[in-house]
Amino acid sequence: MTIEDDLDAIDADQISPSSVPMFPPIRRARTPKRVLAYYTKGNIYTEIGKKFTVSDWGDLYDLMFRENLCLFVESLSDYDDFKFLYDCIIDPRASVACSKKGIAIGVILSYKNNTRWIVQFSTWNLEPGIVSILQLRKLMNYIGMGDYHTPARLGRELMYHVWRMYQLPRHTQPNGFCCEFLKKNQSGGRVDTPGLGKHYDEVIEIDMSSAYLSNFMVHPTGTSVPWHNTRYAMHREFPVWFGECLIDIMEDLPLGPFPVRKYDELDRFKTIDYPTKKGTYRTYIWSSTAEVCEKYNCRVDPIAGYGWYELTADNALWSNLAYLMKKNAEYDFVEDMWKQCIVAAIGSHGMNQVFYELVPEEEADLSKDRHFTSDREAFDWVIVEKRNLSQPRMSHWFGSTLARTSNDVFSNAYKYARENRLVATNYDSIIFEIRDLQSDTGHYVSRTDARSVPAGTWRWEILHDVDIIAPRSLKSREKTILPGVDRKDR
Numbered sequence: 001m002t003i004e005d006d007l008d009a010i011d012a013d014q015i016s017p018s019s020v021p022m023f024p025p026i027r028r029a030r031t032p033k034r035v036l037a038y039y040t041k042g043n044i045y046t047e048i049g050k051k052f053t054v055s056d057w058g059d060l061y062d063l064m065f066r067e068n069l070c071l072f073v074e075s076l077s078d079y080d081d082f083k084f085l086y087d088c089i090i091d092p093r094a095s096v097a098c099s100k101k102g103i104a105i106g107v108i109l110s111y112k113n114n115t116r117w118i119v120q121f122s123t124w125n126l127e128p129g130i131v132s133i134l135q136l137r138k139l140m141n142y143i144g145m146g147d148y149h150t151p152a153r154l155g156r157e158l159m160y161h162v163w164r165m166y167q168l169p170r171h172t173q174p175n176g177f178c179c180e181f182l183k184k185n186q187s188g189g190r191v192d193t194p195g196l197g198k199h200y201d202e203v204i205e206i207d208m209s210s211a212y213l214s215n216f217m218v219h220p221t222g223t224s225v226p227w228h229n230t231r232y233a234m235h236r237e238f239p240v241w242f243g244e245c246l247i248d249i250m251e252d253l254p255l256g257p258f259p260v261r262k263y264d265e266l267d268r269f270k271t272i273d274y275p276t277k278k279g280t281y282r283t284y285i286w287s288s289t290a291e292v293c294e295k296y297n298c299r300v301d302p303i304a305g306y307g308w309y310e311l312t313a314d315n316a317l318w319s320n321l322a323y324l325m326k327k328n329a330e331y332d333f334v335e336d337m338w339k340q341c342i343v344a345a346i347g348s349h350g351m352n353q354v355f356y357e358l359v360p361e362e363e364a365d366l367s368k369d370r371h372f373t374s375d376r377e378a379f380d381w382v383i384v385e386k387r388n389l390s391q392p393r394m395s396h397w398f399g400s401t402l403a404r405t406s407n408d409v410f411s412n413a414y415k416y417a418r419e420n421r422l423v424a425t426n427y428d429s430i431i432f433e434i435r436d437l438q439s440d441t442g443h444y445v446s447r448t449d450a451r452s453v454p455a456g457t458w459r460w461e462i463l464h465d466v467d468i469i470a471p472r473s474l475k476s477r478e479k480t481i482l483p484g485v486d487r488k489d490r
Contacts, residue, residue: 021392022170031146034070057087064116074128076104096358102372102383117149155345162318174224185284186399187259189427190406200466211428214456215404217316219397220308228304235302243305255417286403350398
């Protein structure tokens with residue numbers, strides 16, 4: 001679960017908790033307009049050139065509503081950057097969203113029926129300062145859905161707009177048992193690192209253009225139906241299913257086509273492996289992955305799971321529009337930020353319905369809630385786990401999209417693994433050693449010529465002086481990829 005997931009959960013559109021969550025939620029059309037601003041060293045600087053000196057918490061609260069601000073800060077937890085965190089925690093007009101470990105990531109202020117947000121620049125992967133504020137303004141104006149505080153929220157607003165514009169039907173989320181089954185057993189994006197710890201003078205990287213968008217087109221919908229194979233193969237009744245399977249690898253493979261979740265001695269999730277050795281493995285996969293396994297001489301024996309009788313292509317309308325807006329962006333930084341919104345909006349369907357808040361001791365149940373601690377020092381505020389069961393989470397859409405993307409990566413990486421040239425995969429990209437540049441790149445489009453290619457097109461580029469540091473992490477002359485590390489620390 002990412003930081004933005006937590007912000008997104010606390011900001012969910014409210015419907016009756018007793019109703020069945022359906023997507024999209026029932027809500028009025030709105031395009032909120034805010035003045036984008038940032039806070040630093042006791043001052044607020046706005047996108048329109050105004051400067052306000054903030055004397056205390058009450059002054060900041062009043063300014064947020066009087067000037068209609070959406071405020072960005074470098075860090076909510078660093079007193080030198082933002083000295084009002086404790087005021088936010090104890091003030092009933094504010095709610096402080098935090099990570100599971102209690103690190104503050106966002107503040108929502110309330111006044112009557114109005115809200116204002118304070119978030120960190122890192123939510124958008126931006127550097128603190130007025131340049132980032134002006135870039136955000138360009139993005140918000142280009143998309144035209146209003147001004148929002150997270151990429152997921154902006155991307156999802158375009159989804160809601162498409163549903164209204166085309167008067168699309170609403171879709172029910174999977175039942176509670178199915179949601180828990182998916183949450184516990186689904187695997188994330190595919191990552192392989194046979195080149196871990198090695199240095200390469202020169203490699204080729206290929207990646208899918210708008211990979212998730214290209215697979216966010218057709219999805220299962222309707223009632224999630226449990227199935228269990230005894231004397232009858234029930235799973236065959238469904239065009240799409242997810243379930244527990246026994247898979248026989250008939251002979252050793254250079255690359256494994258299916259994931260297996262590994263747990264420690266306390267039954268806590270540890271890691272995901274892609275087995276390659278001959279043998280029988282118990283795992284949980286989507287039907288699309290089962291088809292790939294059978295293509296590569298693996299025998300799949302489905303045991304039990306959930307299936308859907310119906311399919312929908314409603315999401316294709318949003319995907320096509322989102323891709324057109326990405327392709328037609330006037331500025332590269334707008335394209336990059338909108339891509340972040342697209343990925344976050346799709347990812348929001350796979351979010352947990354749990355989020356966390358920092359509250360004063362008197363509002364917590366100290367028998368189950370944990371005090372926030374830092375450097376072995378306990379503070380007088382508490383991390384409280386909350387749930388929003390009213391926001392629809394289409395985890396079957398998210399999971400089936402990830403599975404199809406992982407299948408695409410596997411099918412394209414298999415050749416290089418067989419030739420012992422595979423260096424790494426990372427969700428939607430493949431890195432491999434060069435044998436012959438012309439034959440290695442002839443099936444792909446050069447990244448320099450790939451701006452207008454369809455979603456799902458494989459693009460290539462050469463990377464030099466490459467070090468594979470960790471799964472999903474590399475350093476090269478052209479790029480550095482270190483997930484979870486602030487850019488200033490790379």
